[in-house]
Amino acid sequence: MRTGIAVAAAVAVLAGIGVGVYVLADDGSGGGTASSQQDRRGPGGQEDPFGGSGGGGGGGETPAPDSPGESEPPTIDSGSVTDPVSGISLPIPDGWSGQQLQVGATVTSDDSYKCPGDTSKTCTKGGAYSAPAVVLGTKGSTAEEVAKADIEANAEESYGGESYGGITSHDELASKAVTVAGQKGYLVRWKAVTSKGADGYVESLAFPSPADPERIVVVRFGVDTGERQSVIDEITEGIEVDSSGGGGDGQDV
Structure with a gap:
């Protein structure tokens, strides 16, 4: 994961159960798998449980793979x-x-800079990542409930750490229903005002998974205010059903 802005992984869920074991659904109607992962750092040195060279898209510490x-x-x-x-x-x-x-997907701006609150780390100007709400630990049984419950954690993990000196205030820019990949979803967008450096637009978008309507997907966004806010809408409108067929097999690892 990159350090700083926008796409921090929610570490409490997987960190609390050790090596990345999780259950997406307990009724066998679809799910996913995860394998054990080495320590990986994201915004403000937070652990990234998702794996890959960046749970949010780049920057931060990237350890060696788990095995040769x-x-x-x-x-x-x-x-x-x-x-x-x-x-x-x-x-x-x-x-x-x-x-x-391993548990989602990420897109990240290629533009990076030294984090204003901690110049030993690298921040990027925008990004987004997807994950099941259950993996993030976000509560709610509807898309609206999940989006509203997720936005504060998203903002705090994106801009609330040392990289930007913390969030001093926020303004709600949008809270509305939206259709995503043919599903009825909901989004909440804030402008987060930071102590140091760029402020940020953060958004939590939630909608039922096309692979399993009983499962809520969350897409977390973050974009520096110096960048075009419309890129969030561009990504939202471009989310599509995975034509290759996915959704996992309901097995635990």
Whole structure:
């Protein structure tokens, strides 16, 4: 994961149960798998439980793969990146890159800079990643409930750490229903005002997984306010059903 902005992994769920074991659904109607992972750092030195060279898209510390036979997923420079667990794909905007994760997918701006609150770390100007709400530990039984419950944690993990000196205030820019990949979803968008450096637009988008309507998918966004806010809408509108077929097999690892 990159350090700093926007796409921090929610570490409490997987960190609390050790090596990345999780259950997406307990009724066998679809799910996903995860394998054990070495320590990986994201915004403000937080642990990234998702794996890949970046749970949110780049920067931060990137340790070696778990074993000689395991390699990091490739970086994709154009088109889209697939999240097979949730049964969706995320579009890759111009000047961004994507990566498929063990539990989701991520797209991140290629522009980076030294984090204003901690210049030993690298921040990027925008990014987004997808994950099941249950993996993030976000509560709620509807898309609206999940989006509203997730936004504060998203903002705090994106801009609330040392990298930007913390969030001093926020303004709600949007809270509304939206259709994503043919599903009825909901989004909440804030402008987070930071203590140091760039402020940020953060958004939590939630909708039922096309692979399993009983499972809620969350896409977390973050973009520096110096960048175009419309890239969030561009990604949202470009989310599609994964035509390759995904959704996992309901097994635990």
